[in-house]
Amino acid sequence: MKNFYHNLDYTKVKLTVIYPEKDIISEEMESLGIDVIYNKHVALKHIKSFFLKTLTRFSIEFYLIFFYLNIFRKQKHTKCLINTELYSYSLFIPWLFSNVYVVVHSLSFKKNGFLNKILLLFQKTFVFRYLAVSKTVKTSLELQGIRGNIEVVYNGVNIQKEINVESKRKVPFRILSIAHPVPHKGAHHLLEVLSILKDKVEFKWTLLGWYSESSDKEYQNFFINEINRLNLNNEIEVLGNVNNISDWYRQSDLLVHPSESESFGFVVAEAMSFGVPVVAFNVGALHEIIDDKIDSFLIPAFKTNLMAETIYELIQDKENNFKIRRAAQNKIKDKFDNIKNMRRVFRVLDLLA
Structure with missing residues (x-):
């Protein structure tokens, strides 16, 4: 946005x-x-109970119907751009007054739940155009029966300055992970990887984004308790959200991304824009960003032993994988430049010739 x-x-x-x-x-x-x-009411919160989640969703949808009516009653809008992570049934109100464009940046609609199927059938009647953030998302929408009005518009990241060649790699090797504390982001896979590497090689590992209002508190606490139980406190530091994320990318040698599902993989693209190689499971749309062993590394899901082995080999690389780092940054320049991709968004919205 x-x-x-x-x-x-x-x-x-x-x-x-x-x-x-x-x-x-x-x-x-x-x-x-x-x-x-x-x-x-448009803020996202993690709710574990299916009953409570359903009740909350429908009550907020009902509220949003009157909220949208009030907005469009006061002022005419010709276009409505919506993020599907928000509540969506109530969008039939904007449809009465404007063209509705839906940005699909999640694969949650793939779930076989009755409510999700009803939602997609309902949306097809009034969505003017879908903007899918990857080919993977577009294919998934098509498999759900949506045809003809889907445009692939990749997320864009800001292009960074040229990376510098370091004459001597810093020690210890600096590894970064960024994960929201919900199970499908796969942070629990890091526990096994850390256990394999802890006695084999020297590194400093940081996990960012772990404390959030919308987190799964039970999962969040499970992960921290497992770190203590497995005696991994010396191997990884766990922090919340930071304002200086660029500094973390610049000081990192590698991003390890253990996610189990990705509609795009913004963190992966952002790290690569800084020339930081990525080791990630081959899930979702990550293959659209990463060319394995050329600009980063894709690991078959969820082979933690192979992930640990790949990280170990990278740490042992005395040349700091400069060729991979350069290729990573060039890939982002070519396919995921924010300015170029934003122009495509404007063209889809008929805001640019």
């Missing part, structure tokens, strides 16, 4: 954004003249 609003021509477009609560990002939008409507 930030990339979107930073590249809009506000002499031609009036943008209204529905946002959970006031923060640095929303204040930045307001400073640009964007009309920000605050609605705490």
Whole structure:
């Protein structure tokens, strides 16, 4: 969203954004003249109970129907761009007044649940166009019966300066992982990898993003308890969200990404833009970003022994894998440049010729 609003021509477009609560990002939008409507009910929260999740979803959908009616009653909007991670049944209200574009950046709709199937059937009647963040997402939508109105628009990342050749690699080898504390992000696979590597080679491993309002608290606590039980505290430090993520990429030699499902893999692309090689399981759309052993490494899911072996070999590489690092950065420049990909978004939305 930030990339979107930073590249809009506000002499031609009036943008209204529905946002959970006031923060640095929303204040930045307001400073640009964007009309920000605050609605705490659009914030995502992790709910484990199926009954409570269903009840919460339908109650909020019902609320959003009146919320949208109020917005469109006050001001006409010709286009409505929605993120499918938000509540979506209520979108039939914007459909009454505008063309609805849905950005699909999740594979959650693949689940065989009755509610998800009803949602897709319902959406097909009013969505003007889907913007899929990968070919994998597009294929999955087609398998669900959606045809003809899907455009693939890859996520874009900011292109970084040229990476520098280090005459001497720093010790210890610095490994980074970034994972939201929910099971499908696969942080538990790191426990086995760490256990294999801990007595074989010297490294410093950091896991970021572990503490969040929308986390699965039970899983979050399980992971920390396992670190203590397996005596891995010296092998990995676990931190929450950070504001200086660029600094973490720059000081890292490798990103290990243990996710079990990826509709795109933004963290992977972002790391590669800094010339940081990635070791990841071959799941979802990651093969659309990574060419195995050319610009990073794809491991068959979920072969933790092979993941540990690959990391060990990379740590032993005395030349610091500069060839891989260069190829990683070039791949992002070629396919995932934020400016180029944002122009494609504007063309799909008919905001650019």
